[in-house]
Amino acid sequence: MSRIPVSLDPFLPRALNQRWEGDLGGDELPRVRAAALEGSSVSVRIGLSVVRGALGETRLQGTITGEIGQQCQRCLQPLTWRFSLEPDVVLVDPTGPPPALGDDQEFLEVGPDGLRPAEFVEEEILLALPLAPRHEDCQARLPHEFEAGGGDRDAGNPFAVLQELRKKR
Numbered sequence: 001m002s003r004i005p006v007s008l009d010p011f012l013p014r015a016l017n018q019r020w021e022g023d024l025g026g027d028e029l030p031r032v033r034a035a036a037l038e039g040s041s042v043s044v045r046i047g048l049s050v051v052r053g054a055l056g057e058t059r060l061q062g063t064i065t066g067e068i069g070q071q072c073q074r075c076l077q078p079l080t081w082r083f084s085l086e087p088d089v090v091l092v093d094p095t096g097p098p099p100a101l102g103d104d105q106e107f108l109e110v111g112p113d114g115l116r117p118a119e120f121v122e123e124e125i126l127l128a129l130p131l132a133p134r135h136e137d138c139q140a141r142l143p144h145e146f147e148a149g150g151g152d153r154d155a156g157n158p159f160a161v162l163q164e165l166r167k168k169r
Contacts, residue, residue, distance in 0.1 A: 063084065083128055
């Protein structure tokens with residue numbers, strides 16, 4: 001187990017079967033920081049390994065856990081989005097994936113600069129972000145005029161306006 005490298009060549013024999021663990025924050029994950037609620041914390045713990053697959057392919061596997069501050073889209077209050085991801089991708093060079101692998105595999109092309117674990121983690125988190133985060137038990141209150149029995153429910157209802165126009169005929 002070692003610290004998370006900035007960049008590595010996963011196709012070198014010394015990269016195989018090593019495990020990198022560590023914590024990443026908003027400074028190392030600027031796009032995740034930008035997606036987080038302003039003033040909230042970004043806390044990510046990762047553990048990644050480069051392993052050889054059953055067909056001889058090079059794979060990146062591991063866990064990504066953490067929490068990010070978000071805004072509930074129902075009540076508009078802050079919430080903490082907790083996540084646990086288990087990526088398993090086939091690493092390929094620019095020549096493409098081995099033909100023996102199926103179409104259902106996730107591939108990650110490794111460029112000439114090598115694999116950048118922090119960028120990979122950032123992509124995985126951004127792909128997993130909920131489109132409309134909300135509290136599990138959020139019971140946001142509706143404005144008074146929309147509550148059952150409160151206010152004039154037909155006010156602003158286009159069908160009620162049409163009904164009134166029909167009555168005037």
